[in-house]
Amino acid sequence: MPDLVTELGIDVLFKGTNFLRLLGGLWSALSISLIAVAISIPLGIIMGVLMTSKSRIIKAILRVYLEIIRIMPQLVLLFLMFFGTTRAFGWDISGETASIIVFALWGTAEMGDLVRGALISIPKHQYESSEALGMTSAQTYLYIIIPQTVRRLIPLSINLITRMIKTTSLVLMIGVVEVLKVAQQIIEANRMTSPNVAFGIYLTVFVLYFLACWPISLLAKYLEKKWS
Amino acid sequence: MSDELLKIDNLVKSFDGNTILDGVSLSVKKSEVVVIIGPSGCGKSTLLRCINALEPIQSGSITLDGEVIERNSKTLPALRQRIGMVFQSYDLFPHLSVLDNIVLAPCKVQKRNRDEAKQEAMALLERVGLSEKAKSYPRELSGGQKQRVAIVRALCMHPEILLFDEVTAALDPEMVREVLDVMLDLAKQGRTMLIVTHEMQFARAIADRIIFLDNGKIVEEAKPDEFFDNPKTERAKQFLNMFEFDSVKARDGLDK
Ligand SMILES: Nc1ncnc2c1ncn2[C@@H]1O[C@H](COP(=O)(O)OP(=O)(O)OP(=O)(O)O)[C@@H](O)[C@H]1O
Numbered sequence: 001m002p003d004l005v006t007e008l009g010i011d012v013l014f015k016g017t018n019f020l021r022l023l024g025g026l027w028s029a030l031s032i033s034l035i036a037v038a039i040s041i042p043l044g045i046i047m048g049v050l051m052t053s054k055s056r057i058i059k060a061i062l063r064v065y066l067e068i069i070r071i072m073p074q075l076v077l078l079f080l081m082f083f084g085t086t087r088a089f090g091w092d093i094s095g096e097t098a099s100i101i102v103f104a105l106w107g108t109a110e111m112g113d114l115v116r117g118a119l120i121s122i123p124k125h126q127y128e129s130s131e132a133l134g135m136t137s138a139q140t141y142l143y144i145i146i147p148q149t150v151r152r153l154i155p156l157s158i159n160l161i162t163r164m165i166k167t168t169s170l171v172l173m174i175g176v177v178e179v180l181k182v183a184q185q186i187i188e189a190n191r192m193t194s195p196n197v198a199f200g201i202y203l204t205v206f207v208l209y210f211l212a213c214w215p216i217s218l219l220a221k222y223l224e225k226k227w228s
Numbered sequence: 229m230s231d232e233l234l235k236i237d238n239l240v241k242s243f244d245g246n247t248i249l250d251g252v253s254l255s256v257k258k259s260e261v262v263v264i265i266g267p268s269g270c271g272k273s274t275l276l277r278c279i280n281a282l283e284p285i286q287s288g289s290i291t292l293d294g295e296v297i298e299r300n301s302k303t304l305p306a307l308r309q310r311i312g313m314v315f316q317s318y319d320l321f322p323h324l325s326v327l328d329n330i331v332l333a334p335c336k337v338q339k340r341n342r343d344e345a346k347q348e349a350m351a352l353l354e355r356v357g358l359s360e361k362a363k364s365y366p367r368e369l370s371g372g373q374k375q376r377v378a379i380v381r382a383l384c385m386h387p388e389i390l391l392f393d394e395v396t397a398a399l400d401p402e403m404v405r406e407v408l409d410v411m412l413d414l415a416k417q418g419r420t421m422l423i424v425t426h427e428m429q430f431a432r433a434i435a436d437r438i439i440f441l442d443n444g445k446i447v448e449e450a451k452p453d454e455f456f457d458n459p460k461t462e463r464a465k466q467f468l469n470m471f472e473f474d475s476v477k478a479r480d481g482l483d484k
Pocket residue numbers: 243244248266267268269270271272273274275394
């Protein structure tokens with residue numbers, strides 16, 4: 001058994017602070033995505049409400065924004081934000097800040113589209129039967145529309161959050177020391193003594209991402225079932 | 229004040245230039261049951277929606293007990309509480325249980341005591357045979373059950389008049405009866421009702437007065453027996469004929 005552990009390079013994990021360093025890397029990835037999520041949710045709600053507004057101009061602008069964010073690979077956005085702004089405007093922002101900005105831009109766009117979809121999926125007769133009962137439009141939103149919108153939204157936004165967490169692995173490309181970066185460093189340092197280290201370490205990274213995202217996915221499935 | 233509860237005077241309603249209701253005048257007295265019938269697309273739903281100010285109108289007036297019903301007026305929510313409406317589509321709130329669907333507006337709009345509202349809701353549910361469904365959600369009910377709950381929801385607001393827009397049109401035939409029975413029961417209690425329906429037998433049984441609407445105009449207005457047995461206008465005759473079937477039994481003779 002110990003042989004297999006060595007064979008797969010898993011023993012490297014227990015050398016020094018390697019495992020803790022990996023966890024630290026995971027934490028910096030998670031914190032970038034969590035801060036971005038915390039910014040995206042309120043902005044996304046505002047964007048979604050604006051996307052259902054009557055003004056065609058506002059709708060068109062937001063649509064273009066959403067499409068640009070969707071078409072651009074996240075990596076390109078990261079490079080633009082990190083390297084591009086230094087070149088163009090002389091800003092000197094850290095990799096973490098650039099990542100949070102890019103993820104918040106992306107999250108806001110996607111969240112806005114989810115909110116828009118949830119809002120327009122509430123049939124007109126829900127508004128009408130509420131008003132026919134004498135409810136004011138504020139009461140209609142408070143007791144009828146918002147609760148139904150939130151129920152539709154929560155499972156979808158949870159899926160968006162897991163996508164954002166996974167995609168943070170890209171931030172190593174702009175020098176942020178997150179879990180993949182740490183993994184590469186560990187592999188680099190142990191390549192000679194333990195030839196299969198890459199397998200063991202990447203397997204660990206896989207398990208870590210899985211443990212971070214799986215409970216969130218489960219929660220989304222559970223809520224989806226409960227509210228369908 | 230006369231005993232006219234609802235009064236519609238020369239109502240004109242159009243959608244993008246198409247006149248849908250063309251000078252409709254109609255009044256409903258207290259405890260009267262008026263049934264509106266007419267071909268599809270003649271404006272029956274639109275008329276009921278105008279009464280509840282769900283549609284803007286172009287001219288004319290609608291009053292409830294002398295108070296003008298107007299879109300965007302301050303008094304509209306208060307007036308709407310006095311008008312109960314049940315639609316053709318199942319319009320229960322899907323995120324609330326049957327009981328919460330019923331007591332939401334009494335508690336939030338009329339600020340009534342929750343326990344008192346619940347007691348009344350349970351009594352009304354009992355009356356329509358649904359007391360054991362109080363905790364269920366709308367998705368767990370059949371179409372007929374949903375419509376009975378929608379009626380109870382409207383009743384629990386103590387409306388002075390009830391509007392029904394083809395409440396059985398989307399139901400499977402075997403569920404139509406249970407809903408119509410509830411409405412017959414309401415008529416017996418002396419409720420004021422304005423009903424749109426395609427169920428002619430039912431219309432005849434429940435109505436004090438029949439209004440025949442065609443092309444946005446009231447073409448004929450009569451007591452039910454008079455209307456169904458001796459329609460005065462050609463349009464009404466044609467319309468009623470659609471519900472008759474000529475016997476094709478003679479064909480059996482050919483086979484033999
Ligand atoms: N929101 C709308 N915009 C444009 N036209 C409309 C709208 N609602 C209804 N109409 C038109 O108004 C006319 C009357 O519609 P209404 O729904 O009142 O008919 P109805 O008598 O209730 O018919 P049915 O028996 O099929 O329910 C129809 O020609 C319909 O196309």
